Amino acid sequence: xxxxxxxxxxxxxxxxxxxxxxxxxxxxxxxxxxxxxxxxxxxxxxxxxxxxxxxxxxxxxxxxxxxxxxxxxxxxxxxxxxxxxxxxxxxxxxxxxxxxxxxxxxxxxxxxxxxxxxxxxxxxxxxxxxxxxxxxxxxxxxxxxxxxxxxxxxxxxxxxxxxxxxxxxxxxxxxxxxxxxxxxxxxxxxxxxxxxxxxxxxxxxxxxxxxxxxxxxxxxxxxxxxxxxxxxxxxxxxxxxxxxxxxxxxxxxxxxxxxxxxxxxxx
Amino acid sequence: xxxxxxxxxxxxxxxxxxxxxxxxxxxxxxxxxxxxxxxxxxxxxxxxxxxxxxxxxxxxxxxxxxxxxxxxxxxxxxxxxxxxxxxxxxxxxxxxxxxxxxxxxxxxxxxxxxxxxxxxxxxxxxxxxxxxxxxxxxxxxxxxxxxxxxxxxxxxxxxxxxxxxxxxxxxxxxxxxxxxxxxxxxxxxxxxxxxxxxxxxxxxxxxxxxxxxxxxxxxxxxxxxxxxxxxxxxxxxxxxxxxxxxxxxxxxxxxxxxxxxxxxxx
Numbered sequence: 001x002x003x004x005x006x007x008x009x010x011x012x013x014x015x016x017x018x019x020x021x022x023x024x025x026x027x028x029x030x031x032x033x034x035x036x037x038x039x040x041x042x043x044x045x046x047x048x049x050x051x052x053x054x055x056x057x058x059x060x061x062x063x064x065x066x067x068x069x070x071x072x073x074x075x076x077x078x079x080x081x082x083x084x085x086x087x088x089x090x091x092x093x094x095x096x097x098x099x100x101x102x103x104x105x106x107x108x109x110x111x112x113x114x115x116x117x118x119x120x121x122x123x124x125x126x127x128x129x130x131x132x133x134x135x136x137x138x139x140x141x142x143x144x145x146x147x148x149x150x151x152x153x154x155x156x157x158x159x160x161x162x163x164x165x166x167x168x169x170x171x172x173x174x175x176x177x178x179x180x181x182x183x184x185x186x187x188x189x190x191x192x193x194x195x196x197x198x199x200x201x202x203x204x205x206x207x208x209x210x211x212x213x214x215x216x217x218x219x220x221x222x223x224x225x226x227x228x229x230x231x232x233x234x235x236x237x238x239x240x241x242x243x244x245x246x247x248x249x250x251x252x253x254x255x256x257x258x259x260x261x262x263x264x265x266x267x
Numbered sequence: 268x269x270x271x272x273x274x275x276x277x278x279x280x281x282x283x284x285x286x287x288x289x290x291x292x293x294x295x296x297x298x299x300x301x302x303x304x305x306x307x308x309x310x311x312x313x314x315x316x317x318x319x320x321x322x323x324x325x326x327x328x329x330x331x332x333x334x335x336x337x338x339x340x341x342x343x344x345x346x347x348x349x350x351x352x353x354x355x356x357x358x359x360x361x362x363x364x365x366x367x368x369x370x371x372x373x374x375x376x377x378x379x380x381x382x383x384x385x386x387x388x389x390x391x392x393x394x395x396x397x398x399x400x401x402x403x404x405x406x407x408x409x410x411x412x413x414x415x416x417x418x419x420x421x422x423x424x425x426x427x428x429x430x431x432x433x434x435x436x437x438x439x440x441x442x443x444x445x446x447x448x449x450x451x452x453x454x455x456x457x458x459x460x461x462x463x464x465x466x467x468x469x470x471x472x473x474x475x476x477x478x479x480x481x482x483x484x485x486x487x488x489x490x491x492x493x494x495x496x497x498x499x500x501x502x503x504x505x506x507x508x509x510x511x512x513x514x515x516x517x518x519x520x521x522x523x524x525x526x527x528x529x530x531x532x533x
Contacts, residue, residue, distance in 0.1 A: 023441040030448045037456060037468060044463035045317045052316050178294030178383075185301050194309045194455075199316050 009107060010114030012083070017118065031072060031126050038064045039135050053198040059225040062136040063196045066221050069123040069130070070152075071193050083111070085167040086177065098262055105255045108167075112160055140226050147233050151220035154240035159216040161247035162187065168251065171258035191217035198227060212247065215240045273369075274377060281380035292382055299343070299386025302454075303336050307394060310458050321460035326401040327490040332458040333398035334414070335482035336391035338421030339453070344384035346426040348376045350450075352433035353443020361437070362530045371525055372518070410489060413507075417485030420507030424481050425453065427513035434517070434524035449476075457481050466497060473498055477513070480506040 017023060042064050046057035055063070088094035097104035130136045139145045166183045173179070188194050190213035197205055197218045208214045219236045222228040228236060285292050310332045314325045352375055355361055364374040404410065428449055435442035457478045461469045473479040479496075484503040487493045493503050502509075 020441045023444050026441070026444045026448070030445075034448075034452075037452075037464075037472075040464045040468045041456070044465065045313065045320070047463075049317055173288070173290050178291055178298045181298045182294065182301060185298070185305055189305055189308060194305065195312050199312050201315075 005102065006110050009102070009110040010117070013111060013115050014118035027072070027122060031069070031122070034068050035065050035126065035130060035135065038068050053196070054227060055196060055198055055225070058137050059227065060196060062225050063192070063221050063227075065130055065136050066127070066224065067191075067193045067196075067217060069126045070217055070221070071188070072119055072122055072126070085170045089170045095262055098259065104259075105252075108164065109160075112163070116156060116160070137225070139224055143230060144223065144226070147230060147237070148220055148224045151223050151233070151237055151240060154237065154244060155216040155220050158212050158240060158243045158247060159187070161244070161251050162212060162216070164251045165247065165254065168254040168258055171254075171261050186211075187213050187216065190214055192221065193217065196221075198222075212243045215243050270373075274373070277377045278380060281377065285380050285382050295382035296386045299340075299383035299388075300390045301386070302383070303340070303387055303390035303394070306332050306336060306454050306458050307390070309455070313459060321462040322495065323460050323490070323492060326398070326403065327486070327492070328459055329394070329398040329401060330486045330490060331460065331482045333391070333395040334417055334421060334486055335453070335457045336387070337395050338418045338481060339425060340384060340387035340391040341418065341422040342425045342429075343381050343387050345422070346376065346429075347381050347384065348378050349426065349429045349433050350446055351375075351378070353436040353440055353446065356436055356440045357443075359530070361528065365528075365530075372521060404490065413485070414489060416507035417482070417489075420485070420510030421481040422510070423514035424477065424510035427510070427517035428476075430514070430517035430521055434520045437524045437528045452476070453478060453481065457483070459483075460487075460492075462495065462497065469497060477509065480509045 039061050042061045043057065046060065050056075085094065088097065097107060100107070127136070131138060139148060162183060166179050169179050190197075190208045190211055192214070197208060197214060200208075208218075215236075219228065219240060223230075223233055223236070285295070310328065314320060314328060318325070320328055349372075352361070355364075355375065355378070360378075361371065364371045367374060399406065429446060432442060432446050432449065435445070456472060461472055461479055461483050464472070469479070473484075479498070484493075484496060484498060484506040487496045488500075488504050488506070493500050496503050
């Protein structure tokens with residue numbers, strides 16, 4: 001019974017997506033164009049340059065294209081379904097999350113899981129097409145593939161908690177539009193979506209190593225392209241796992257504090 | 268005159284409304300600045316690692332993001348609410364606007380004050396000052412006038428692109444999804460010489476999705492690279508005019524789309 005209700009909650013946003021063909025077409029076209037543009041850009045930049053920052057042309061292209069695909073993992077539109085935390089805070093309907101037999105934190109986690117799985121299907125499809133077309137290089141070995149997948153899982157887990165903390169901000173500030181934009185910016189910049197972190201100055205790379213963002217994408221992608229050798233991967237995986245634990249405890253604490261702030265019908 | 272007075276009063280009210288949530292207000296200013304800084308960071312990293320990008324030196328390349336960002340900041344300040352028409356359609360607000368004695372487009376633009384434009388414009392102006400001070404060009408009155416025209420043209424072209432998307436949203440509310448992508452594309456690919464890209468891709472960003480006219484082509488004309496863009500020189504030089512024409516065309520499209528808007532109640 002619990003599994004059935006979990007399944008029903010998890011599929012809400014993907015179902016909404018499947019019922020909006022223009023949006024699905026948009027995702028496909030956007031991914032295609034973005035991949036072509038990003039691959040063209042990095043090929044163009046490398047046309048007069050050899051290896052730079054420890055990355056060769058194929059490594060840089062693979063990194064950049066995989067970053068585009070990975071950034072689509074959490075791209076679903078909850079706003080259209082009026083089920084974002086900010087909307088519930090705005091309309092006062094957040095209280096219903098606390099009146100259901102399903103705890104709000106579990107509801108949120110299940111919705112996120114459904115989105116993640118759906119987004120992963122898109123990313124995987126895109127990856128296979130890119131691999132077949134020779135746009136990205138395959139991983140160096142089976143061991144690299146395994147470590148990459150584990151690192152990707154941990155990275156998405158970290159990202160989930162970052163997004164959750166951003167949503168929880170609404171319980172205190174009522175609005176989180178700007179916080180979300182700042183988080184998106186920080187995530188894109190410090191995880192390597194804009195450009196691989198290896199291209200940045202040393203001080204920037206050192207600074208980002210103290211933040212959770214690089215654990216979301218830069219670590220798995222660097223393992224994939226071989227910029228982080230397998231011998232160094234254990235330490236990076238431990239850092240990712242550490243962030244998962246820290247952020248899990250932090251967001252758990254915030255859920256508890258948030259529950260104290262929810263007021264129904266004026267108190 | 269009456270319309271101007273109403274616009275001014277509504278804008279003042281909107282500004283005060285933004286101040287109601289102080290933290291959000293400050294974050295909004297910050298996000299405008301931070302968003303623009305991301306463009307600078309991207310361009311700087313590329314310039315540092317890949318010198319002589321597309322045959323342009325770094326001071327010439329800087330003129331591209333400076334022009335684009337200033338145009339974008341002005342767009343956000345003056346016309347940027349067109350961005351959120353998709354959401355307003357989803358919430359049924361367009362139906363309310365249609366009942367009021369004021370053009371719908373103006374009501375959309377007056378729906379809230381774009382606080383983030385303050386941060387946008389501050390950083391953009393700073394980058395423009397930096398780009399001009401590093402530039403070795405002779406900034407004659409003609410060149411400065413062309414730069415001003417390019418910024419205005421870039422603003423109008425960006426507004427035209429988002430207005431066209433808003434028109435699509437009137438028919439398909441989910442088309443709103445595209446506006447985020449367009450903004451991302453403008454930020455990523457509108458800030459450096461497009462001749463580093465393959466000719467077909469550069470052609471796509473010039474003729475299919477005319478990002479090149481926002482800043483790349485005007486900057487090419489200003490820096491003397493106008494003949495190396497793969498675009499006829501007269502067309503590259505007419506970039507500001509392209510912005511004006513595109514915006515006028517988009518407003519005609521908006522009028523037509525609004526006449527055919529049916530809303531959720533038919």
